Amino acid sequence: MKSKVLILSMVFLFVFSCKDKPKSDIEVTDSETELEVNNGLKGTWELTGFYNYKDNVVVDSFSNNTISRQIKMYTDTKVMWCKLLKTDSIEFFGYGTYKYADGNLAEILEFGSAFMNEVIKEKQQFNFQLNLTADRFEQIELDDDGNKVYSENYKRIE
Template identity: 65%
Template sequence: MLLVLACKNESKSNIEFVDVESTELKNDTSSLKGTWELTGFYNYKDNIVVDSFEMNPEFRQLKMYTDTKVMWCKHRPADSSEWFGYGTYNYEDDRLIEILDFGSAVMDEVIAEKKEFTFELTLSPNKFQQIEMDEDGNRIYSENYVRVE
């Protein structure tokens, strides 16, 4: 009997109180804030999707957004190079702008040439697409993400 009471008291002491305001922020699905996983790609021709690709199960890419920061990473088991980037972002209406500060060795080479990346953004509560545009504003391809947290 003493063991049962001890277990009950232990579980009561481990109760975690959650701030209501924090919970409301976590449930804000109208923003990019959160963690997202890449699910596939669309290729465009004349601004129309002409092909789509799902992710290889062995390849993963995640993006994490806070209020002002973005970080993304790729996992490719067959590739020994590291792939990640970190910086700031801003989005308004249908535009997402990421400005990378640093990244993996491979990304640092890209960042040396180009730090700012602008995409067309299509955002819904649990999905988003970042669409790469050419210099004339035509869609080239998109990365398609789903919210994981």
């Protein structure tokens, strides 16, 4: 009887002595850190306004609130945006993948609304210079010479 109690006690002691490492002791790999760094766009963003440029300097800006409402959502690899025009109920959206590196953003659209599908037939990839902070970004279109033309300006909403 005593040997059974001793064996049972040892089994319980062994089971309860096994535990997971505390989270603070878990090592973060380079790929996990890289994902966090490269994933600054992940989230939901709302278009707040536009800048027009001349000679790479902002010469005009205007708010988006009176014209329409546009939301962009980025996952790890996908992008989708939709626009509500207050003066028109026509659908307006696009969906595809994106790449972001070295301050450059490329959105490669797979499909969209009827209007966007016509645009996508002619041009699938849209390239921008991107100025990104934690809660805002400017998506800047460049001309063939690399000069800034206009930007869409977004704020993070989630």
